[in-house]
Amino acid sequence: MKEYTEAELKYKAEAYCSKSEHCPAEVREKLRQWGAEPEVAERILSGLAKDRFLDTSRFCRAFVRDKYRFNQWGRMKIVQALRMKQLPSEDIEAGLEEIDEEEYSNVLKSLLAQKARGLKAGNDYERNSKLIRFAVSRGFAMDEVLRYIRQADEFLD
Structure with missing residues (x-):
């Protein structure tokens, strides 16, 4: 497996986040798969959040909209899926307000x-x-x- 520098990992993570909305747990897992050390992953994650590549409330809103419109899920299943992604309750609640x-x-x-x-x-x-x-x-x-x-x-x- 190829070893990546911290700068390369940051670039890959930015590209990954640019393609679609992701939550911190998904990005952390990707970084782990790419061979990032936990402390490096956390530095990259905080940088991504600061640069607005990662935004948990934006992710929750998009996730809720997609799941009830396209997958036709109910609130309970959506909330369960968001909790499994280790997202803050406030962001989950804000996301649920997206439901028309x-x-x-x-x-x-x-x-x-x-x-x-x-x-x-x-x-x-x-x-x-x-x-x-x-x-x-x-x-x-x-x-x-x-x-x-x-x-x-x-x-x-």
Whole structure:
């Protein structure tokens, strides 16, 4: 494996951060893979943060937007993923404020409607329990799911 100088590592990390938003844990892992010593990695990370290549609140906002729009994840799954990336709670909360409530509701409704069309269930109870399990596994809160399941007859029949 090639040995990199600190300047080369910093340049590689800047290029990595320029391509897309990354959190400090991802960049730290990349630096480790490139062979950076922990103290060198921390110096590079602080430099990247100072130069605004790394910004945890910006990362959280982008992550939240992408996950609920494109992956159709619910709040719970998004929060769990951000916590696994070791991000500060304040930044996670700020990121969640990016969620447009109407768009979020529409995502949940369309997910449930789409899933219901493909479900095989003997009765409403069985269908509803399958829909609830599905939506909760996508990270939507139980109360959000139940609200739409109760209104389900409008869009499921």
